Amino acid sequence: MKAWKYLRFTTVTIGLILTASADQRPNIIVIMCDDMGYSDLGCYGSEIQTPNLDKLAANGLRYSQMYNTSKCNTSRSSLLTGRYVIGKTSDTNYDAGPLISEILQNAGYRTLWSGKNHSRVRPPERGFDRFYGFQGGACNFWNPGEKLQDGGKLPHIKAYEWMVNDKWHKTFIPEDPNYFMTDAITDNAISWLNEYEKEDKPFFLYLAYNAPHWPLHAPEKDIAKYKGVYDAGYQKIRTARYKRMIEKGIIETETATLFPEQIKSWERLSEKERKLEAQRMEIHAAMVDNMDQNIGRVINTLQKQGELENTLILFFSDNGASHERDKRAFKNYQPTGNEKMGSVLSYECIGRDWARVVNTPLAKHKATSHEGGICTPMVAYWPKGMTNTGGWNHEPVHLVDIMSTVLDLSHQKxxxxxxxxxxxxxxxxxxxxxxxxxxxxxxxxxxxFDFANSKAVRKGKWKLVSYKKGPWELYDMSKDRTETLNLAKQNPELVETLKKEFYQWIANL
Structure with missing residues (x-):
């Protein structure tokens, strides 16, 4: 897409005034993945191969404290609205104000969204020119529908609505026998980039991958790359990641002691259990790897179009790794236990132990307000607009900051x-x-932060957190990033002050 030249207008509905020349405004790509662990990228210490994101990080900026709401739908709401969202009053209609897309569309941007939605909002009605994807939270990566193309049955979560080729479908059964959702999300995004390449306006692309959220599905060739990698077990993989993170400067041993997680002893598992657990993690790794490959395809498209130099790319996850073991009833199918893991008939999850490994060194997991639930990697890349690249930013940032950032870059109020x-x-x-x-x-x-039975407040270096209606815990995040030393008893007045801050925060939402 070519640079947009000049436009001045006032919108009655939104009330925006655009006065700046837009020939220097960047294209913006926001990539949100799903349930990825804090240490799941190569550039964050992982053994998983993510060369494309690693390259963006090496030529961009990494953030060590990127916060979210700890859950899929609330995080997506915060991203698009620029507002804090809590689980009890989740705004799945996004009624609190305009979305990023509505502001950017009125400011002359082409607005595109490919992937997961997880709200009641229909994107074309809220400022998105194009949308491909589904309305729910998770689906089968190989076939999101209820039946196979040949009429056979398969496990099914729910028949979420899909938009495909600009039309809504109550359920979507792909015609392509080689369909894989992560690839399809990318295919549609690239087709739009090619379709609008000659336009005289910048673009905003929201790539919302469902990977590596359960079910654990990945192409055979990607799974094969990790065969045997996780036979070493939970503790050894976790320790190896921790050491690499220290070497990369993400954390320091003095301020991020490896959290003493309650992880099962690998040695006490049976041989069959170890094999199954290793397989689960092999597929999780393959899903992250495959997603990185697809991000590479988008980057290559931008390079060919000459757009990469002035495109801001932001990558992060909606929350930390998930501890869930899906036990939902399947529709039109009864699992036998013999389904090949990673195939269309399997519905596996990594579970609590691997979730705590991939969140190394942080505490707990998705749906908690401890760091493992609310903090993820973030990579920012913008060749034209960044200086001193390749380093780290250690300031606390949040999904609500994305709206303010986008308004800043697009010269909007x-x-x-x-x-x-x-x-x-x-x-x-x-x-x-x-x-x-x-x-x-x-x-x-x-x-x-407030989701389900977990809540927290962050004020400077101090963090007050409670889990499952338990007592408030107090941590000095400048000295104890992994939340190992509870200082609540030593600082009762500070606890009370931060409690008041938390409840005032709730009241102001």
Whole structure:
């Protein structure tokens, strides 16, 4: 796509005024993956091969404290609305204000979304020119429908609506026998980039991969790359990742002691159990690997079009790795236990023990407000707009900051009114200063977390957190990133102060 030249207009619905020349405004690609662990990328210490994201990191910037809401749907809401979202009042209609897409579309951007939705919103009705994907939270990667092409049966979670070729389908059964969802999400994104290549406007592309969320599905060739890699077991893989993370400068032994997780002893598992557990992790690794390959395809497309230099790419996960073991009833199918793992008939998950390994060195997992649930890797890449690349940013940042960052780069202001209603101020801060190694502006809003039975508040170096209605725990994150030393008893007044901050944060949402 060619640079957009100049436009000035006022919109009645959104109330935006665009006055700046847009020939220098970047294209923006936001890539959100699903349930990926903190240490799952090569550039974050993993044994998983992710050369494309590693290259972006080496020529961009990595963040060690990228926060989210600990759950799929709430994180996606925070990303698109720029607002904190909690589990009890999850805004799956996104009614609180305009989406990134609505603001950018009115500002002259081409707006594209390929992948997972997980809300009630229909993207074409909320500022997206094109959408390919499904409305739910998870589906079969090989066949999202209820039946095979030949009429056979297969396990099924739910018949989510899909949009394919700009049409809605109650359920989607691919005609291509080689269909794989991660590839298809990428195929559609690339086809749009090629379709709009000659347009005189920048683009915003939201790539919402479902990988590596369960079910564990991946191509055979990708699984084969990791055959035997995880036979060493939980503890050895975890220790190896931890050492590499220290070597890469992500963490320091003084401030990030390896959390004493309650992981099963590999040696006490039976030979059959060890084989199955290793297979699960092999497929998880293959899903991350395959996703990286697909990201490489997008990068190659941008290079061929001459667009990569002025494209900001942001990559992160919606939450930490999942501890879930899916036990849902299948529709039209009864598992026999003999299904080949990774195939269309299998519905496996990595489970709690591997989840805690891939979240190394952080505590716990998805759906908790400990670091393993709410903190993920983030890579930012923008050749034209970044200086001092290849390093780390260790400031706490959050999904709510993406909206503020995008408005900053597109020269937009958040509207005072939306659909005739007064909007609340944006809750994030622009990340643009970090692209030139400058400090973030001081936050005007507390950074809080609340999902299900887990809640937390972050204020400077202090973090107050509670899990499953347990007592409040207090941690000094500057000295104890892995939450191993609870300082609540020594600091009762600080605990009370932060509790008030948390409940005030809830009241202001």
């Amino acid at each position: 958040y509207p005072i009114k939306f659909n005739g209603k007064q909007t609340k101020p944006l809750q994030g801060t622009s990340l643009v200063p970090t692209f030139s190694q400058k400090a973030l502006a001081q936050r005007k809003f507390t950074m809080g």
